Amino acid sequence: LYYIHGHHIEKNIGKSFVRPQTDEHGNFSLVSFLRGKNISHHTLRFIAPDGTFAETSMQSTPHVYSDAYGRTERGDFAISHDHHLAQFIHTHQNSPVKVELIGKDGTAKLNLSSKDATAVVQVAELSKLLQAQCNLEKEHREIMRRIEFLKQRIRSDSIRGIIEKK
Numbered sequence: 001l002y003y004i005h006g007h008h009i010e011k012n013i014g015k016s017f018v019r020p021q022t023d024e025h026g027n028f029s030l031v032s033f034l035r036g037k038n039i040s041h042h043t044l045r046f047i048a049p050d051g052t053f054a055e056t057s058m059q060s061t062p063h064v065y066s067d068a069y070g071r072t073e074r075g076d077f078a079i080s081h082d083h084h085l086a087q088f089i090h091t092h093q094n095s096p097v098k099v100e101l102i103g104k105d106g107t108a109k110l111n112l113s114s115k116d117a118t119a120v121v122q123v124a125e126l127s128k129l130l131q132a133q134c135n136l137e138k139e140h141r142e143i144m145r146r147i148e149f150l151k152q153r154i155r156s157d158s159i160r161g162i163i164e165k166k
Helices: 084-091 112-165
Strands: 017-022 026-037 041-047 053-055 064-066 070-078 097-103 106-112
Touching: 017 106, 017 112, 026 097, 026 112, 041 070, 041 084, 041 106, 053 097, 053 106, 084 112, 106 112
Parallel strands: none
Antiparallel strands: 017 026, 026 070, 041 053, 041 097, 064 070, 097 106
């Protein structure tokens, strides 16, 4: 997984926050960490100062765990390939964006710092590049498969031609 330096869990011990990440295939996701409360959050809503918002689709039940620092609820949110949420955050990057964690047992609100907003935008861009790279690799494999097929066909036609001449 790839994420921005400074968004390591150990640098945010005891805090509630949202961390963007992507894997090597360009699958972009947001991971939310809610400290101290258990609201069973299933949706993240990002709200701009003008009241407009973008939100994730509903996800499954979050993971809840306890450690020496208290109770933490973690939600994993896969973001669609169009990255509308990252575009929304990029548009409002210089404004104070609020993050609302919506759960079946209540809501919790966080402030998205400009550093966090920048991280979301940068990881979304990395995700797009990794997706493009994966697509190029798939196309390359398909082209190589077709070339190999054509080479085999040419060889078999050449052999057939030699046999027919005899």
